Amino acid sequence: MASISVFVCFITLVFCFATGSVAKKEEGRIYELRKGDFSAKFTKWGASIVSVVLPDKHGKLADVVLGYDSAKEYKNDTTNFGAIVGRVANRIGGAQFTLNGTHYKLVANDGKNTLHGGPKGFGKVAWRVSKYKKGGHSPYIMFSYHSLDGEEGFPGDLIATVTYMLVGDYQLIVTMNAKALNKATPVNLAQHAYWNLGGHTSGDILSNEIQIFGSHITPVDKEFIPTGKIVPVKGTPYDFLEPCTIGSKMNKLPSGFNINYVLDDTAPNKVGLAAMVHHKKSGRMLELYTNAPGLQFYTSNFLKDEKGKGGFVYQAHAALCLETGGFPDAVNHPNFPSQIVTPGKSYHHSMLFKFSIRA
Secondary structure: OOOHHHHHHHHHHHHHHHHHHHHHHHHOEEEEEEEEEEEEEEEEEEEEEEEEEOOOOOOEEEEOOOOOOOHHHOOOOOOOOOOOOOOOOOHHHEEEEEEEOOOOOOOEEEEEEEEEOOOHHHHHOOOEEEEEOOOOOEEEEEEEEEEOOOOOOOOOOOOEEEEEEEEEOOOEEEEEEEEEEEOOOOOEEEEEEEEEEOEEEEEEOOOOOOOOOOOEEEOOOOOOOOOOEEEEEOOOOOOOOOOOHHHHOOOOOOOOOOEEEEEEOOOOOOOOOEEEEEOOOOOOEEEEEOOOOOOEOOOOOOOOOOOHHHEEEEEOOOOOEEEOOOOOHHHOOOOOHHHHHHHHEEEEEEEEEEEOEEE
16 A cells, blocks of 8 residues: 555656646747748747747848747746737726726736736736647637636636737738626737837837827826827827828927827727838838727837847837727726726727838
């Protein structure tokens, strides 16, 4: 009997060691999608985009998103490089809201406010790989995450998924879905990639030409919380209705851009053009389409001495973020599009990043 007990303990230890090793290996895994000379890599931490590689006008390949070399670095990331942020992306003023007569107090992580779902938001957790097809005509990967009732203060269980797929010629589709299981809850997922079309080591993005198809913004206070107003961009530094370089507007906004645009041509069941970015030196062009009502345009103002891929050190304005989604602090502004998802109903947010070359 003693020998049997020893054998059982041995088998148990071997099993625990083996499963632990597999789990640790999975945690550190980088997943790749490839379609010709167009490729993208991902990690389960935050369901994050690690790299997007595509050619310039001379056929030279470059990685056009900021990030880290290893999955482990995303586990401890403070920048949200490439992450899916939520349960509610952007800021919630005072880290609180009232829904159906119940007051919810959230975990604050940006002064007295909640940013990107809190200190353990969706960009800070390990997602599960549900489906994965590395190559072929339309390679894709699907991540899923079960957010529990009360997580970071939010009500109800929520099942969220994000699917990344390479299609056509240099096109990346991002599809975010969520379903509330037992309580009404706010949901606003956003993709937080830091883009630099010149390549992630090419320096700042101030010479990039951008056009944003949003004729209004939601102005904010000094803590980046919306005032509740919706105002036109015409005649302000936020006016990118016609293409112009980002740097040409920075003299009036020296710290950079961090503002939500009200998009002109989108609807829940309609995908419209949100923004276009052109890097003249490389010729790379990005067109972004979405069904979301808003676009947070952020010029990585708070980056400082961030060691990234290949040991390259990123500084302020090393990239731009185009985060489509709902408006910030919408749960506290009835005039903003609702982000409430009730049990049995689904949340759907789609993005299409279309890359091309323009001389």
